[in-house]
Amino acid sequence: MAATAIVPEGLLRWPWKVSLVLLALTGFGAAVLHSAAGGSWEPYAAKHLMRFGVFLVMALVMSRFNDTVYRFMAYPAYVVLVFLLVVVEAIGFTGGGSQRWIDLGFMQLQPSELMKPAIVIVLARFFATLPPGMVGTLRGIAPVAILLGVPCSLVLMQPDLGTTLAIVASGAVIVFMAGAPLKWFLVTGGVALAALPFAYQFALSPYQQRRVTTFLDPASDPLGKGYQITQSKIAIGSGGLTGKGFGEGSQSHLAYLPEAHTDFIFATMAEEWGVMGGVFVLMCYALILRWALRVAGRAPHRFGRLMAVGMGFTIFFYAAVNMLMVMGFAPVVGIPLPFMSHGGSSMMTVMICIGSLMAVDHWGKTQSRRRY
Amino acid sequence: MFRRRKPRASSPPPTGVSLQNAFDRRAVILGSMQAGVGLLLVGRMAYLGVAENERWEVLSESNRVNLALIPPRRGAIVDRYGTPLAANRADFRVDLIPERMGDARERSLDMLAKVLKLSDTEMTDLRDRIEQSTGFQTVEVASNLDYDRFAAISVRLPDMPGVVAQRGYTRNYPTGPAVGHLLGYVGTADREEYEAEGKDPLLVTPGFKIGKDGLEQQFEQRLRGEPGARRTEVTASGRIVRELDTREDTPGAPLRLTIDAALQDYAARRLGPESGAVVVMDTVTGDLLAMASMPSFDPNSFSDGIGRVEYSMLNENERKPLLDKTLRSLYPPGSTVKPGVAMALMKAGIDPDESVYCGGGLQVGNRYFRCWKRGGHGQVDMAKGIYQSCDTYFYYFAQRSGMEPITAMLKRLGMGQEYPLPFIDQFYGTVPGPEWLKEKYGREWQAYDTVNSTIGQGYMLISPLQQCVMAARIAMGREVMPRIVQSDDVPDFQSLGFPQENIDYVRQAMSDVVNGPGTAGRARLPIDDVLLAGKTGTAQVVGLNYSDGKSGTWKYRDHGHFMCFAPFDNPRYACAVTIQHGGGSGAAYPVARDVLTFLYDPDKALEMLHAFERQWGGTAQQRLSAQYRAAAAAAGETLPPGGGSAPGTVAAARRGEPIQGSAETRASDSYFNASAQDDGSTTGGANPRGGATSSTATPAPTPAPSPTSSPTAAPTAGTTD
Incomplete structure (x- = not known):
């Protein structure tokens, strides 16, 4: 073809469309951060764009690796991260408090963040090698329970x-997509529902319990956690259809909105851009997620399919829970909004997901399709 | 049916193909689920932002815009001539709201102490007030600040959350203790008051004060006014970003009293160091001209949030400076009931000219009742019974009339009654009678009860206000009703139905008490052709075996009473004086004399007062501050000069200027100037007025600095020294 003659083949295979969507979304995020900083590139917006650039390069590099590399790395990476989680736990224990990161000097490494894509890869790897006949058996699922249970309990201990919920959700989606019988999910779901009150009572720390009660009734704690939800709803609701205008959000600028540049950035955005801005953001996510599902569908083998679905779902989970939270449909859990919230760890996680998806996309374009 | 379980149709084990199909199906489910969540989010957002938009916009605005109330200027309380008894003085003030101080409390308090130069005592008082406050309640840190200190606080406000600095108004009572009981004082609202008014935010606005006692409390709604408002844009932490707009406050309506400010001040000061009360009223209109109760407190310091030293000084004083003695203290009236009893006797048909022999007492049943005069009065008719205050006369004739007519008469004359006055609490005392005794103590009335009651002892109790009303009613023969709020209409009091000759008879007898051969010759007014009519009263507090009533332990001494009216033949003013434990009526009638003299000739009355005050050590206000300073020194604390009293009034007194509403403002200028010289020397400083004149006399333009008139010292030299 003519285009092939001019443009190198590698560039053609580059997922242009999704890259543009990502750029648009991240750029929009940078604009919101610019406003959240009181109309300044510092300290959020510039860093946000810079990180995006760096991690995009990382994603591109990731997309060039062959699937054998991913298959090979799956278990060692998982083991290293579990080890790091234990280390974090130990540091927190000796430090007399909860700690989630390891200070590497140039950055704070949060192993629980990296565990999200890692669990996707390791489970995809597991199911890819599991004989089809064993998918529906308990012997087939037991290792999954262990692979999922160990990091989950470590992260839950942090607390x-x-x-934890993100890891469990990604894991569950892979098990689901791997073809596990539906009744397992129904039974587990039922048991989980029944166990909820006990979990609330025994598994959650008091501050987590408070978050749940506050979620159920924000008015019960109007100056504490309920305050955050209420202020967030005020920001979104007062934005109206078209918003108050760029840089005009009073909720964020007068500091009523908590965490206006991280967890509640959607509210900051909605106050200034209104429902239109929100629809734009949702459209961007829809395009990204649709691309992720298509990549999964085009994947040449089971490992790629499961990995792509898992990575896509991880991004979805982040975005959905965050937006449900800021709109008062989910409890306040510290989950940032991908591509928009300020923060290095979460950006790295979602860009690892993007990189992995690009890799699967690349395999789909270069390898012949196999049945299994 | 139960025999064999139906083998379940198990699906064949999955193969690679079936898993691929399952994946494809489930991918659709997953995608739909994600799309569903997306639609839910869009819907939720549209609901919040479009359907509920108005509601959230309101909330967002109420976040953004802070409506700070501006406390309304409180209505002034003025006397009958319009002289302020309570007014507002503009000042700079600093308050704090403990709830908003957060973690920075200690740091902020330290900074306040440093910048405002607060002493340790003041800091302890401040901490006490913070402890006692309910958190959201405003606590006053300091008022009457000079501009420099106010500015110093203002620039540091961002570092001190919960601290409010503003320009405001403080309540100022120019004559201080003279009006303390009458007007009460103002203070920040406490929790009950806040809740009683439905948590009106005005009540917890910094700088806002409500009436706490006396008329300030009774007329709260009228004096309060409407608050103004200032709209500002604020951050969540309360920092003001910019001002939006301001609505001015509507000051409260002034309250005009029947009180004569100068007379009130004079009466309070004339009581001197005694514990007692003076009530003066206009017998024609019922206007209360003065209601003084001493010792008193300075409402200025109460309104600023009184310090612990000052409060305990007042609270522990046995003479009860916190009690309004005109309304809320009751005394046995002693012989002052005798004119009223005489009226009852005449009404019961006893001829006033009928006489009885007084040989120093009377045998009633198996008990001998003594007349106060052991030697006896000889032959006594009603007039002599009044002007010589002969007990025997009343012992004798009261037994003849019986108690009922006397009880009824005394009640009609105002004893045991509560008047329609806007005071929170009037004690109405007791007029005993057979029915009352039966009900209260369940025993029959005896002859000796009548005997005791006719000389105002036994169960009989009266307040100084009632005593004044009684004097007015006897003088006029009308049901004179006291009133405190000024009104232009002259009331037409109902006649009590006394024959004019009876009224004239008692008036004459009471005049003879003072101007004739009576018991209070020294009470004669130093005014030509104004004759005072009165009645003395001495009420025993304890039996003669404890104390002779004249000397010894203060609280065992007799109460002294004097009730009077003038002029005797055409009464205009009625007055009652009670000196608690004064040792007898001799302590009371000179006060009444001087107070009434002040009404006719202020200069002459002031001359006498100033002579007394030189002995006592200054005006009531000066003595109160001296007392406070002594108490503070005893408590081991040092005070800034002028502490314990309203700085404005003290400063005015030092400058030798007349305090508005004080007795001196009704005197002629020449007199006042002369006294200013005296006051200057007694307060221990250089003559202030002289200093001022000499500094203006020196040629002003000389730039040569001299130690006495450096540019900064010059303007204040006249006032601070």
């Missing part, structure tokens, strides 16, 4: 409910 970090949001990340």
Whole structure:
């Protein structure tokens, strides 16, 4: 073809469309951060764009690796992260408080964040090698329970409910997509529902319990956690259809909105851009997630399919829970909004997901399709 | 049916193909689920932002805009001539709201102490007030600040959350203790008051004060006014970003009293160091001209949030400076009931000219009742019974009339009654009678009860206000009703139905008490052709075996009473004086004399007062501050000069200027100037007025600095020294 003659083949295979969507979304995020900083590139917006650039390069590099590399790395990476989680736990124990990161000097490494894509890869790897006949058996599912249970309990001990839920959700989606019988999900769902009150009572720390009660009744704690939800709803609701205008959000600028540049950035955005801005953001996510599902569908093998679905779902989970939270449909859990919230760890996680998706996309374009 | 379980149709084990199909199906489910969540989010957002938009916009505005109330200027309380008894003085003030101080409390308090130069005592008082406050309640840190200190606080406000600095108004009572009981004082609202008014935010607005006692409390709604408002844009932490707009406050309506400010001040000061009360009223209109109760407190310091030293000084004083003695203290009236009893006797048909022999007492049943004069009065008719205050006369004739007519008469004359006055609490005392005794103590009335009652002892109790009303009613023969709020209409009091000759008879007898051969010759007014009519009263507090009533332990001494009216033949003013434990009526009637003299000739009355005050150590206000300073020194604390009293009034007194509403403002200028010289020397400083004149006399333009008139010292030299 003519285009092939001019443009190198590698560039053609580059997922242009989704890259543009990502750029648009991140750029929009940077604009909101610019406003949240009181109309300044510092300290959020510039860093946000810079990180995006760096991690995009990382994602591109990731997308060039062959699937054998991913398959090979799955278990060692998982083991290293579990080890790091234990280390974090130990540091927190000796430090006399909860700690979630390891200080590497140039950055704070949060192993629980990296565990989200890692669990996707390791489970995809597991199911890819599991004989089809064993998918529906308990012997087939037992290792999954262990692979999922160990990091989850470590993260829950931190305590970090949001990340735990993210890991469990990604894991569950892979098990689901791997073809596990539906009744398992129904039974587990039923048991989980029945166990909820006990979990609330025994598994959650008091501050997590408070978040749940506050979620159920924000008015019960109007100056504490309920305050955050209420202020967030005020920001979104007062934005109206078209918003108050760029840089005009009173809720964020007068500091009524908590965490206006991280967890509640959607509210900051909605106050200034209104429902239109929100629809734009949702459209961007829809395009990204649709691309992720298509990548999964095009994947040449089971490992790629499961990995792509899991990565896409991880992004979805972040975005959905965050937006449900700021709109008062989910409890306040510390989950940032991908591509928009300020923060290095979460940006790295979602860009690892993007990189992995790009890799699967690349395999789909270069390898011949296999049945299994 | 139960025999064999139906083998379940188990699906064949999955193969690679079936898993791929399952994946494809489930991918659709997953995608739909994600799309569903997306639609839910869009819907929720549209609901919040479009359907509920108005509601959230209101909330957002109420976040953004802070409506700070501006406390309304409180209505002034003025006397019958319009002289302010309570007014507002503009000042700079600093308050704090403990709830908003957060973690920075200690740091902020330290900074306040440093910048405002608060002493340790003041800091302890401040901490006490913070402890006692309910958190959201405003606590006053300091008022009457000079501009420099106010500015110093203002620039540091961002570092001190919960601290409010503003320009405001403080309540000022120019004559201080003279009106303390009458007007009460103002203070920040406490929790009950806040809740009683439905948590009106005005009540917890910094700088806002409500009436706490006396008329300030009774006329709260009228004096309060409407608050103004200032709209500002604020951050969540309360920092003001910019001002939006301001609505001015509507000051409260002034309250005009029947009180004569100068007379009130004079009466209070004339009581001197005694514990007692003076009530003066206009017998024609019922206007209360003065209601003084001493010792008193300075409402200025109460309104600023009184310090612990000052409060305990007042609270522990046995003479009860916190009690309004005109309304809320009751005394046995002693012989002052005798004119009223005489009226009852005449009404019961006893001829006033009929006489009885007084040989120093009377045998009633198996008990001998003594007349106060052991030697006896000889032959006594009603007039002599009054002007010589002969007990025997009343012992004798009261037994003849019986108690009922006397009880009824005394009640009609105002004893045991509560008047329609806007005071929170009037004690109405007791007029005993057979029915009352039966009900209260369940025993029959005896002859000796009548005997005791006719000389105002036994169960009989009266307040100084009632005593004044009684004097007015006897003088006029009308049901004179006291009133405190000024009104232009002259009331037409109902006649009590006394024959004019009876009224004239008692008036004459009471005049003879003072101007004739009576018991209070020294009470004669130093005014030509104004004759005072009165009645002395001495009420025993304890039996003669404890104390002779004249000397010894203060609280065992007799109460002294004097009730009077003038002029005797055409009464205009009625007055009652009670000196608690004064040792007898001799302590009371000179006060009444001087107070009434002040009404006719202020200069002459002031001359006498100033002579007394030189002995006592200054005006009531000066003595109160001296007392406070002594108490503070005893408590081991040092005070800034002028502490314990309203700085404005003290400063005015030092400058030798007349305090508005004080007795001196009704005197002629020449007299006042002369006294200013005296006051200057007694307060221990250089003559202030002289200093001022000499500094203006020196040629002003000379730039040569001299130690006495450096540019900064010059304007204040006249006032601070």
